[in-house]
Amino acid sequence: MGLPFQKTNQMITKKxxxxYIxxxxxxxxxxxxxxxxxxxxFAPLxxxxxxxxxxxxxxxxxEKKMKRSLAAILNSLLLFLISIGLLALVSYQIRSFAEDWPAIQETMTPKIEQAKEFALEHSPLDKEDIKEAKNDSSGTSSSTSERIKAFMSGLSSFLANYLLTFVYLFFLLNYRDVFKDxxxxxxPDEKRNTVKNIINKSAKVAPxxxxxxxxLMGLLAILYSIGLGISGVNNFILVSVIASVLTLIPYIGNIIGFVMxxxxxxxxxxxxxVLIGIALTFTITQFVESYVLQPYIVGEKVDVHPFFIIISVILGNMVWGIIGMILAIPVIGIITVVLLNISELKPFGILLSKRKFSE
Known part of the structure; x- marks a missing residue:
């Protein structure tokens, strides 16, 4: 009688x-x-x-010298002005690229033709395939009016979320005691010390x-400026600053900086x-960043295993795009802190953490 009963329990457990899975x-x-x-x-919030x-x-x-509301307004304005400066840098670089586009087309046309000839000689492609690919790509372009509508819609959505972010920022700084309370x-009362400890530790992760x-971005901007300046890149200082700022987007930012x-x-x-100089500059700088600057400057600021950092960045991109990739690391860092400080969930925190825990 015991054996059938045991098998029944095992089946129930498996079900x-x-x-649950x-x-x-x-x-x-x-x-x-x-x-x-x-x-x-959720993204601006x-x-x-x-x-x-x-x-x-x-x-x-x-707040030691002024009212909290005034301090919240000043800090919100400070971050707003910094973001405006970064957007101005990017827009200036885009405008410069647009002005240089005719010269770029004239310079690159012979090289594109050489690439086509090389492809025709060393691959199964023929001229008809290249023409068809060109026709397909030109046929899929939308009309000018539709592109303008899509651009205006995206721009209005971006501006609304952009301004909402700083409105939220003011209220979070000014009324933070309400949220903490x-x-x-x-x-329960017996859990309050644990919750307070989690809040304090989590608040330190992002800053x-x-x-x-x-x-790290400041040092990278100097290294990029030296290398790109020697290589002969136009507006190398501006390009170096933007490339260093793009490192906020883990892994992907370096690729965008190189392409730019x-x-x-x-x-x-x-x-x-020039191309060889750019490649050497980014290769050497990335080596210095990964093995010299990153461990000593950023170091243990975020206790998350690199494997889960990559996963979180990919998920962030799938959910919210670029802003999701930027927020991924501080968010996963805060989640790890929370999990490590809750005894029932600590095994998951250990899984995400890059620290070695003793038996």
Missing amino acids: KLLF TALIVATYFLFLGLTKAKGF LTAVILSLVVLPLSQLM FLLRIF QYLLGKLI AVAFGFLSSGDTT
């Missing part, structure tokens, strides 16, 4: 496990689907939360990480020596 997969799918659909609401944590130490220092009161990244340097260097001049 429960299968049910299925429920977890379905819940995860709908979570990310919901986040994707609600990007317009989460950005404001991260930015409020970044300027919180400065805000607390300013709410979090403390929804948990420590971004402060380290700012120092190639566009303003090699495409403008058509000189192969």
